[in-house]
Amino acid sequence: MKVPEQIKxxxxxxxxxxxxxxxxxxxxxxxxxxxxxxRASSAQREVSKEIKFAGATTCSDCHDDINTKKKVGFxxxxxxxxxxxxxxxxxxxxxxxxxxxxxxxxxxxxCHEYNPSRPTGFPQIIPTIHNPLKPCITCHNPHDPxxxxxxxxxxxxxxxxxxxKALSRHALLECTTCHSTPTRHKQLPRSVKPxxxxxxxxxxxxxxxxxxxKDAPKVDAATHGSRFLCWECHYPHMPGEA
Amino acid sequence: xxxxxxxxxxxGAFILASLVKVFNVEEVRPTYRLSLLTALAFLLIAPLPxxxxxxxxxxxxxxxxxxxxxxxxxxxxxxxxxxxxxVLVLELWFEYRRDxxxxxxxxxxPMSLVHRALSLFxxxxxxxxxxxxxxxxxxxxxxxxxSAFLLHGYVGFIFGSVKANPWWGSVxxxxxxxxxxxxxxxxxxxxxxxxxxxxxxEPIDMRCLDKLASYLFYAVIVDFSLEAxxxxxxxxxSEESIHILGTLIASKLFMSLLVIQIFLGMLLPVGIxxxxxxxxxxxxxxxxxxxxxxxxxxxxIFATRWNVVIGGQLFSKSFRGLTTYKMEVxxxxxxxxxxxxxxxxxxxxxxxxxxxPPWRRAAA
Amino acid sequence: MDKREFLKSLVVFIPAGGVIASLAxxxxxxxxxxxxxxxxHYYGMGIEIxxxxxxxxxxxxxxxxxxxxxxxxxxxxxxxRYTIKKDKSVVVQTVGLRKGxxxxxxxxxDVLRSFFVPKLCNHCANPPCVQVCPVDATWSTEDGAVLxxxxxxIGCRYCxxxxxxxxxxxxxxxxxxxxxxxxxxRVVRGLLPACVEVCPTQARIFxxxxxxASRLVRFERLNKIHVLKPDLNTQxxxxxxxxxxxxx
Numbered sequence: 110m111k112v113p114e115q116i117k118x119x120x121x122x123x124x125x126x127x128x129x130x131x132x133x134x135x136x137x138x139x140x141x142x143x144x145x146x147x148r149a150s151s152a153q154r155e156v157s158k159e160i161k162f163a164g165a166t167t168c169s170d171c172h173d174d175i176n177t178k179k180k181v182g183f184x185x186x187x188x189x190x191x192x193x194x195x196x197x198x199x200x201x202x203x204x205x206x207x208x209x210x211x212x213x214x215x216x217x218x219x220c221h222e223y224n225p226s227r228p229t230g231f232p233q234i235i236p237t238i239h240n241p242l243k244p245c246i247t248c249h250n251p252h253d254p255x256x257x258x259x260x261x262x263x264x265x266x267x268x269x270x271x272x273x274k275a276l277s278r279h280a281l282l283e284c285t286t287c288h289s290t291p292t293r294h295k296q297l298p299r300s301v302k303p304x305x306x307x308x309x310x311x312x313x314x315x316x317x318x319x320x321x322x323k324d325a326p327k328v329d330a331a332t333h334g335s336r337f338l339c340w341e342c343h344y345p346h347m348p349g350e351a
Numbered sequence: 352x353x354x355x356x357x358x359x360x361x362x363g364a365f366i367l368a369s370l371v372k373v374f375n376v377e378e379v380r381p382t383y384r385l386s387l388l389t390a391l392a393f394l395l396i397a398p399l400p401x402x403x404x405x406x407x408x409x410x411x412x413x414x415x416x417x418x419x420x421x422x423x424x425x426x427x428x429x430x431x432x433x434x435x436x437x438v439l440v441l442e443l444w445f446e447y448r449r450d451x452x453x454x455x456x457x458x459x460x461p462m463s464l465v466h467r468a469l470s471l472f473x474x475x476x477x478x479x480x481x482x483x484x485x486x487x488x489x490x491x492x493x494x495x496x497x498s499a500f501l502l503h504g505y506v507g508f509i510f511g512s513v514k515a516n517p518w519w520g521s522v523x524x525x526x527x528x529x530x531x532x533x534x535x536x537x538x539x540x541x542x543x544x545x546x547x548x549x550x551x552x553e554p555i556d557m558r559c560l561d562k563l564a565s566y567l568f569y570a571v572i573v574d575f576s577l578e579a580x581x582x583x584x585x586x587x588x589s590e591e592s593i594h595i596l597g598t599l600i601a602s603k604l605f606m607s608l609l610v611i612q613i614f615l616g617m618l619l620p621v622g623i624x625x626x627x628x629x630x631x632x633x634x635x636x637x638x639x640x641x642x643x644x645x646x647x648x649x650x651x652i653f654a655t656r657w658n659v660v661i662g663g664q665l666f667s668k669s670f671r672g673l674t675t676y677k678m679e680v681x682x683x684x685x686x687x688x689x690x691x692x693x694x695x696x697x698x699x700x701x702x703x704x705x706x707x708p709p710w711r712r713a714a715a
Numbered sequence: 716m717d718k719r720e721f722l723k724s725l726v727v728f729i730p731a732g733g734v735i736a737s738l739a740x741x742x743x744x745x746x747x748x749x750x751x752x753x754x755x756h757y758y759g760m761g762i763e764i765x766x767x768x769x770x771x772x773x774x775x776x777x778x779x780x781x782x783x784x785x786x787x788x789x790x791x792x793x794x795x796r797y798t799i800k801k802d803k804s805v806v807v808q809t810v811g812l813r814k815g816x817x818x819x820x821x822x823x824x825d826v827l828r829s830f831f832v833p834k835l836c837n838h839c840a841n842p843p844c845v846q847v848c849p850v851d852a853t854w855s856t857e858d859g860a861v862l863x864x865x866x867x868x869i870g871c872r873y874c875x876x877x878x879x880x881x882x883x884x885x886x887x888x889x890x891x892x893x894x895x896x897x898x899x900x901r902v903v904r905g906l907l908p909a910c911v912e913v914c915p916t917q918a919r920i921f922x923x924x925x926x927x928a929s930r931l932v933r934f935e936r937l938n939k940i941h942v943l944k945p946d947l948n949t950q951x952x953x954x955x956x957x958x959x960x961x962x963x
Contacts, residue, residue, distance in 0.1 A: 114475040151864035158900040226829040406870015406890030413850040425849035515879035668881035
């Protein structure tokens with residue numbers, strides 16, 4: 110059988126294309142087409158990127174004095190560069206200049222300004238009320254931040270609870286009526302904690318029928334919701350709202 | 352954005368062309384060559400918007416050198432090339448080969464050489480050779496239809512396989528893309544046929560036009576049902592993303608989706624075509640109706656692509672809150688570039704029509 | 716070896732040889748530390764929601780360490796503030812970058828609860844971004860980081876779309892996809908990622924899942940852990956403790 114002319118023509122075209130493809134395939138260096146080669150080189154590029162933050166352990170090599178102080182204070186979890194910024198240049202060559210040192214009032218509120226989304230218990234202030242215009246470091250040493258004076262009032266730290274309680278029927282009760290608070294709680298708020306009421310009998314001292322306090326609403330402690338603890342239904346800082 | 356629209360037109364035009372050869376639909380024969388050339392013109396321009404979208408257009412060759420086998424996009428380059436070289440160009444060559452030879456013998460220097468070169472210096476015009484051409488075209492078309500489905504269904508898959516985006520991630524996406532491609536392709540060929548034929552002072556073949564219109568009608572119905580199915584399915588399943596998608600449709604996409612895509616681009620043209628079928632209308636009026644309908648359909652399909660591509664990027668990945676799309680007027684991805692890209696295929700088509708005049712059949 | 720094969724290997728060898736030589740040179744320069752073996756490590760990160768104070772130190776440190784553009788909208792890591800109102804509607808804001816300027820904080824009466832969620836690339840074990848990259852420019856390392864080769868990336872943005880966490884962005888200078896690397900350059904030298912380094916409350920924990928002594932393994936043991944969008948089977952390696960159900 111005769112091969113049609115069209116096939117011959119197309120075969121030539123196909124051959125030219127194939128030849129070109131094969132040629133380029135062999136001319137292209139492996140660094141372009143071989144994953145093993147180009148992966149290694151791009152990983153290497155990634156690894157050899159410049160480091161800007163020296164890391165916490167580097168600083169204490171020289172600044173041992175500050176570190177000793179810092180590591181027992183409330184800022185013990187902070188890395189130096191959290192506040193002082195990237196300092197690898199200074200670490201490699203101390204004469205090249207000092208790292209950034211925040212002294213302005215606007216710096217600390219980045220963490221310590223009151224924000225309802227922040228976890229409760231995290232120390233927060235309202236900058237417009239809290240000693241306005243004074244730089245924070247005039248009263249607080251950032252390497253060992255403690256309140257300049259031990260707070261007298263619970264509300265200094267527990268402001269939200271204080272505000273809630275002030276509007277409630279318990280407004281006139283002292284915090285210490287229910288929470289006996291060791292003095293050391295003011296210095297070590299997390300490790301020394303105030304007590305909390307533990308049993309139904311505590312509330313019953315005022316609220317049981319026949320209890321001595323006249324102005325408190327009364328229930329029969331023996332029968333009223335006997336399976337539960339009082340604060341499972343009544344929030345003590347805002348009682349009455351069951 | 353422009354890209355899926357263009358490939359849609361390609362696939363649609365090609366499928367129309369294949370109707371003639373595979374299913375022997377004699378009525379639409381006058382548009383056979385036109386639709387092949389249209390498909391080629393649009394296919395040649397289609398990758399351009401993609402190229403311009405890249406951060407590094409000059410690196411796009413990597414898609415052929417180091418394709419990632421798991422990437423839906425990596426295989427695109429190969430599907431595209433296969434369709435361009437293996438299907439479209441080959442079919443055109445077989446279709447025009449004999450004419451090219453005959454033309455080149457009659458013509459003078461520049462054109463005769465162009466035509467001779469395009470025929471790959473082939474000389475055989477015997478009946479046996481022409482019969483072989485016809486056979487080859489049949490075979491290519493049979494391969495070509497699934498290829499055209501692949502090309503555009505594939506574009507749909509690139510979007511439909513993104514699980515991160517609930518607006519895109521849908522099994523129906525490839526089929527919806529494909530059907531809307533067929534719709535827009537037929538509408539485009541109809542448009543070109545209705546514009547070019549009177550320009551050459553020839554009468555429009557109403558039998559052909561009616562047949563095209565009925566294909567268009569069925570395609571729109573299928574496309575509409577598929578899209579409706581997609582919407583209803585999402586609505587009924589009512590997954591988490593329904594809230595953000597609902598907000599999206601009610602606010603940012605209200606105009607382009609509900610008004611342009613569904614009402615102007617689907618319901619209105621379908622209504623027009625039903626009206627044309629129900630009431631016997633004169634040929635002149637029919638032309639007018641058809642013309643309005645296909646313009647509306649083109650507008651609608653363009654809005655479809657807009658809604659998919661832009662709509663998919665209008666909400667945040669946390670499904671909370673919408674983002675905004677600001678269209679640039681100038682710049683590499685701006686409005687002007689988009690308009691130029693949309694106009695470019697018509698320019699290419701003009702050149703192709705000069706080199707391969709579809710209406711000039713060489714005498715035997 | 717015949718002539719053709721010799722020529723072929725020559726063509727392959729010249730550029731490849733250059734790469735190997737430069738590798739050797741760089742490795743030699745930092746010789747003192749023991750050679751880093753990627754196969755002995757597998758990194759992940761833990762995030763404790765209840766400790767995050769939304770101070771944005773991590774975001775700023777990340778930008779400095781990794782040359783992320785300073786403008787907002789370009790982040791390798793960022794912090795979201797979730798506010799769930801009493802009508803159960805959810806508001807998400809990205810914590811702003813403007814230093815010093817008082818952030819608008821109003822104690823709204825209708826807030827039910829509110830908290831911060833630090834986010835970053837999850838370095839998924841089954842990463843959709845790697846799956847979709849057409850040119851093989853992004854990949855998972857043996858030690859569990861997902862990296863981008865910015866010399867190969869063609870800037871098609873498909874990975875940016877495919878990431879369910881919005882962790883990737885197109886770098887305006889290089890015009891390539893950019894994302895968190897777990898500070899790969901620091902980690903392989905035994906340093907912590909910059910965000911973990913500066914976090915004042917240890918809300919971020921970085922560690923090696925292959926080491927029983929690692930802080931991350933301890934974190935996983937002591938907390939109830941959740942990951943973002945587990946239904947997508949991306950298998951993230953950023954683990955959250957105390958994550959709220961409203962977070963996506």
